[in-house]
Amino acid sequence: MIESLEIQPWFFWVEPYEGESISHFLGRFKRANDLTSSGLGKAAGIGGTLARWEKFWFNPRPSQQELEALAKVVGIDAFRLAQMLPTMGEGMDCEPIKLCGACYAESACHLIRWQLKATRGCSRHGLRLISECPKCGAKFKIPALWIDGHCHRCFTTFAEMRKYQKPVKPT
Template structure:
């Protein structure tokens, strides 16, 4: 007996390992087969009100309900459990601001990691570098990951990957 092949909708976007919900839904909305540009419009299409805009800013209080997760999962073609993996584990507090990143990680794989926004995270354990919260060239704070279309500073357009040489060791 052959394993059943899962049929994905044409707008399906595979989440990256450890990717934040903010970055994922930004990528999802920019996918060529998706004609929704704002998180509010996507939330309304799923029938869950304006919650996605809050989620993209890591404002997860109240915690997304099972009904909300299933509705957005159905619309995106994802399994609700995959969306749960883009949320912080129970008991882990989120740092809403500033948005942080490890430029060395971003240079390897260009997406925002959920763990960078944990209050308990000081730096990147893999690279032993402090996380950045602003552009190392112009000092502009990073925008929410949902808006990271080009992976660069919104003010001076310096690529995030180029900032790794300016990260400090921790």
């Protein structure tokens, strides 16, 4: 029945990658829909909170209510969105932004596990993570701004950076 239908604005939905961080996902969703952070925050009814999540500022932690509000707009369920955050009680660093170039070469995305305090390296590749461009020393931008997958200063690609990563020391 017509009256039971909720009118939703039309958005292009974006499929999340395995392990993708919320910042990276939000960046892709915004670009696919030509939205700013405040535009998307407004559409979801969570305002400026969205821009904080893009910077991994999770204090206060995203509430179930906020995740559900965002879930409606981005067309992904709140549980899946929560997987883009550190789990409850898990320590994380908002900066520096870290990267495994070998992972990025396989799947062009920033993984939330790279920002966790407990993460010592990439377990998949046995490599240490890098936290700045190995060529020019520029810090990485927040993943929401990762558009072309290269250093914004010297244009070294994230995939190329794998050859600068040192193996994780066996413990």
